[in-house]
Amino acid sequence: MSDPKLKLGLGILAAWALVAALAPVLPLRDPNAQPDGLVLRNLPPMAVVETVSWADGTRRYAHELRRESDGGLSLRRGDTWTRVPGEGARLERARFVLGTDSLGRDLLSRLVWGARVSLVAGLLAALVAVAIGGGVGLIAGFSGGWVDAALMRATDGALAIPRLFLLLLLAALFRPSLATTVLLVGCTTWMAAARLVRGEALSIREREFVASARAAGASPARVAMHHVLPHAAAVLGVEAAIRLGQAVLLEASLSFLGLGVPPPAASWGGLIADGRDRLLDAWWISTWPGLALAFVVIASSLVADGARERL
């Protein structure tokens, strides 16, 4: 049972990571370009648009194209017909696989470029959370006594503060950017890792190999880093997988509220927010990034589930 889950989850995550990493070399349109706000806005998935391009690289989009008897071209945008030179013109049909948003931006490229922002933000935030949590848990479990008590009370307290309210406060105080978003999400999600690692540290601390390392004169820091941490690594790995999905979700929530990664950079939460006011006439704008998010979160849950069953 465990292997298919782990494989499926890792497969989905790897596929997204690959797509995100290859975004600059994939044959995609510029995610932020708005080449024609009139013709290209709110195109449904699989829409085909008439285009004319010339040798110098200029390109025009049209609702309708007509070749005139004199060899010139007429193109219609909305209600107006314009004449353009016909020589050297290449007529093509451009396909927008996932459609476009209300500014005429290509949703497929925005989704792929958004994966870079969302996955990087999620991964870094998960690492920050696991690093802080691991550190706190290690110190608490290893020191014992009042340090342990104080750190765990602080952890419990941090768990009781509803995360999004705290994130709203932080977003109000610090100007949102990718770096602050990563730090904010990481700094508000470390508590579970701290509890897990503390538990591991408490049980490992009593084991013989730790006692012998101590007897051999290893410093507490060395014992913690070289003997306890490797044993806690498996638990920490599972926690990191869960955190990745949750961090991607949290970043998306922040960006959806307009308090995460600032526009025009495409991030999945921001894409969903773009489509929010256009639900009536362009449902697809919000739909794709939502599905993409769900896939990443499902994959990270599968990885965590599969890995836990293997432990």
Add this chain to the structure above:
Amino acid sequence: MLGLITRRLLSAVPLIAGVLTLTFLLVEAAPGRPADLLLGDGPVTPELRARVEAAYGLDQPAYVRYASWMGNALRGDLGWSISRGRQVTSVLADALPHTIGLAAAALSIQLLLGILLGALHVVRPGGALDHGLGLAGLVLASVPTFWLGLMAILLFAVAVPIFPPSSAHSIGAEAWSFPARAIDALWHALLPSLVLGLGAAAIVARFVRAGLVAALGEGFVRAARARGASGARVLWVHALPAAAGPVITLAGLQLPVLVSGAVVVEVVFGWPGMGRVTYDAVMAADLPVVLAAVLLATILVIAGNLLADLGLAFVDPRLRLGRKASR
């Protein structure tokens, strides 16, 4: 029981003091000066700045401001909302019932639906239904709440307009009779609370399933079966109470997530609760409201956790009796 309540209330005091300290430190650490928020972006003379800072006590040293922030908060004075021109406490007092209502409705959905789904799971553990529900639950728990909200609006308020897309009551509902107002409120609350509760219901279902599977293998369940109790009776009367403890603990632990989720759901559905008010305050750079909302949301979670503890003691007699015996 009284001892439990007292102990929990006492342990909340350092937590609330901690939240107040944390928020104060965060404001201190933020770039810019608090007066900038009040003065806006326009050109400001040093005299005006000095007057504003003196009026709000911002010219005092940090420890004086810290002491007055703590003191005022303890007296229930959370400051003045700049954007709304009212006391922060009155702004939040208007919003709080809406958030409590939404959270309570979502919590009910989460528990009822979770228990129902969990029971369906164990009709035949390992069967097709079990696996199918597991998969559906995984998807539900993974879908972002705000996206689920948008899709719910799209499907049930736009495509098939049977629910209102936003707000907590119909226009002019204040003049209606009480039953009409109550039905109107429920009608408006159903979609947002479903969206807020569904994901958590999937997690609850997982716990209920695990608890029921464990309980169904226990001796007391086999004894009940041997006495001739029906399958349904065994499930609902004998196995479910045994599985209830972990579920209540889970609901308590999930409370901060629920209150967090309320922020997004309230923004999506235009629900006039604390999340919506806080979001608007962030947009209006109205810091006192945001600070107070963090505090109030934490208190809400503490209160909810206390209720969960009481519920736990209610379903698990060992907790009640154990405490009494030890006293």
